[in-house]
Amino acid sequence: MPLKSNEHQAQFALTVDLAIFTIKEGSLNILLIKRAEDPFAGSWALPGGFVDIKDDVEEAARRELQIETGVDLQKSHLEQLGTYGRRDRDPRMRVISVAHVALVPSVGKIVAGGGASAATLVKVSDLNLPSSKSTGSINLAFDHAQIIKDAVERVRSKLEYTTLAAALLNEPFSLADIRSVYEAVWGRAPDIANFRRKILSTQGFVEAIGKAAIPGSKGGRPATLYRRGSANFLHPPILRQHVVHDDADMP
Amino acid sequence: MPLKSNEHQAQFALTVDLAIFTIKEGSLNILLIKRAEDPFAGSWALPGGFVDIKDDVEEAARRELQIETGVDLQKSHLEQLGTYGRRDRDPRMRVISVAHVALVPSVGKIVAGGGASAATLVKVSDLNLPSSKSTGSINLAFDHAQIIKDAVERVRSKLEYTTLAAALLNEPFSLADIRSVYEAVWGRAPDIANFRRKILSTQGFVEAIGKAAIPGSKGGRPATLYRRGSANFLHPPILRQHVVHDDADMP
């Protein structure tokens, strides 16, 4: 970055967009807002906001996450996804957006503020994403369909080699709960018997809390309960059954 | 991104930084420039430059790559690494940098322009990176040590599950050449016999060109030559021997 100090540089507006995922009723959901104003009035969009000149980018993202969900910031996972800076992505002005992925066990009260007429969780499978096998019909504002597609793929692949599935669960949880996260995110779950051996043999994925769940009204053996462990990675990974990859957006 | 259109937004300077990797003499090298001016005059830094208001970010990165290396843009791999936007990363002004990783088989004539007194390939192992087992002594400007650390990790992990090793080789190449890429990047190479079976059994990793290399002066059986295939991914991956992960920069 060879800055020439006395040169005038172009200036850009900077936003953070958040793809906030959670599991609801066995499906992967994402938090979206409905835009009240043009452009894309009436369309669904990712929550987010402008970065202030005094903010760290990460800090701005955490602040927006707090504002939009009210979740405990310390306990939720937030990571940068990538930066989307196409010239024409916002028809009004040049905006560079740093997209983030957040994984939360549940969302609190959702408030629709700042240019949004609504804010709700939407099933990812109901979205119209730029993927070959997209079935949903909900269209998205700006380039948010692309961002969400990338975000979903990030989450799917991270479940392979990290312990992040547990970040989508409230503690305590059972091994079957973790498996249901994989099922919701991948569309199919690994064999339960092998899955539990894998989880339990990975040091630090989960820690038993020494209690058992209370069975539902239909009975069944009580499940052992766990909390998240200190490990972040899974070695070796749990690999998905890999379909032939969708290379549509590769140059 | 609920834009309120009549609001004044903070403006940021935007740069692209490039971590351009190549293999030289069996080692992973990165292209660095030596800064001529303060701040960090005399320090090594990543090449890069400002994004113009009319540029796509990707486009700006490709332009810088061309300027700095003269490599054929069509044939080299370029991907976004991440965005670095800490408040204090540049002492003069608020600069947001979108870092990229490029993999090139070789670099052309390197010219030191725009605030750089030199530009050369440097062995990654000679750099002082924020890693537990960093042995090098070369210090870097701004937050470039962190960027390079992230970039190296990106390359190391991508060799596991993609065919990108071939992007670091001039065509045609032998299977031993690919293996030497793994050796340079990972520090150790997989067993040659198993490795060749793995590469050849992955459809589309390489394509035989029907010729053989001419052995060196010390003889040896001529190696079959290949060019890059159309596949981008390796399933299942070639996993590194995983050391316990360095979580130093995790929150």
Place this chain on the structure above:
DNA sequence: ACAAAAGTGTTTCCTATACACCCATGG
């Protein structure tokens, strides 16, 4: 003939997978 480098064969071990079976609870 020997060294060097490419390429093949084979054995061993690990572990992912599949699935049968046992355990604990509610009705």
Place this chain on the structure above:
DNA sequence: CCATGGGTGTATAGGAAACACTTTTGT
């Protein structure tokens, strides 16, 4: 005592790892 869901045992197959061996070249 049956249905339900949690949890264990075990046989099989496929691939990773290790390494001995063969092939093709230059000197």
